[in-house]
Amino acid sequence: MKIPVIRKVLESNERSAKDLETLFRDKGLLALNLMSSPGAGKTALLERTLSDLQAEFRMAVVEGDLQTSNDAGRIADTGAAVVQINTQGACHLSAGMVGAAVKQLPLDSLDIVFIENVGNLVCPAEFQLGEDKRVTMLSLPEGDDKPEKYPPMFAQSQVMILNKLDLLPHLDFDLERARKGARLVNKDLKIFTVSARTGEGMEPWYAWLKQAVLDKKMQKNNAEP
């Protein structure tokens, strides 16, 4: 009884995700789905990225949280456009929620939309949001064994960001073990190791973002008659 209904929910989400994908493609807009456990540092990464790249790109954020608009407030402080979604208990964003939220953004004058998912290393993996790429963040205090213990999220992402590098001296965290574990579940995973707090290691992430924006614009131009 449970399985077919869950399948229906996923299928309905997939249809909404396809619509979003088309919308983002028509606008030549790079959409990234940013996922992690609570408190891994997704908002901190966005704060720094939005500030550092504001001269280069026009960016906006869709914020997903069970409750509060704390994160949207932090994003708004950077000057970027932001929409807060409160899921009222739901453990992930759905394409329907994101579709309603992006209507409030000036999509024609944007290069990147970051979708910050609910903090959860399990459920968001199942729900497509029309994104171009999935970026999963793992913070060092969570432990180097997490990619192997929570494989679906890492298996379905294109990028892993190891965050809170500034805490490395105070932790029993083996960077090589984390990278190796992540590549065991996804050999193509692109990995960046950063401290969103100090700014260490952000340049390769920015370089990747720039290339991804270029690729998306090219895709749009090639599609036009």
Add this chain to the structure above:
Amino acid sequence: MKIPVIRKVLESNERSAKDLETLFRDKGLLALNLMSSPGAGKTALLERTLSDLQAEFRMAVVEGDLQTSNDAGRIADTGAAVVQINTQGACHLSAGMVGAAVKQLPLDSLDIVFIENVGNLVCPAEFQLGEDKRVTMLSLPEGDDKPEKYPPMFAQSQVMILNKLDLLPHLDFDLERARKGARLVNKDLKIFTVSARTGEGMEPWYAWLKQAVLDKKMQKNNAEP
């Protein structure tokens, strides 16, 4: 369409949870449901608790993980009985899973069963496991705003353990803000602040455990004819 089926799943879980509750009461056995985000330190707390209290209590652990038996291995190293559940992707333990697992434990010769849930600060809150108390752990690197951002878990717990106190000097974490935020969603929450790594602050937690075991035995004795 979705709601009634989810209600059915929850009702079926509730029935299994009632059976577990009866089983634990008949055995005079304290059952604790330990929940948190991935990597907050649930297993580390258990490792230290099992070692420190092994002369006093007979304890066992049910380990819940999406994949791997890493945590069961760590628990087994302390000498305690342990059963690993792999949920194969499910984001929480259910009473049915726990019911099957505890059959493999020597319930008649135990004082405490710790049920270590899947690392997830959202979904486990909805699923009763026949437990006497719910213990939710928040680790300092996750941030002091998490009780307000993820209220259901904290609202439905009796105990909050703030862990990784040893990292406090390296973080922007306000202990008072975290405690205040948690008490806003649950004014009766009992709060312990510890470092499972160094052992700091563990004594009040042990004193609480001892009282809870006594209460459970008394409950059993009072129920007997």
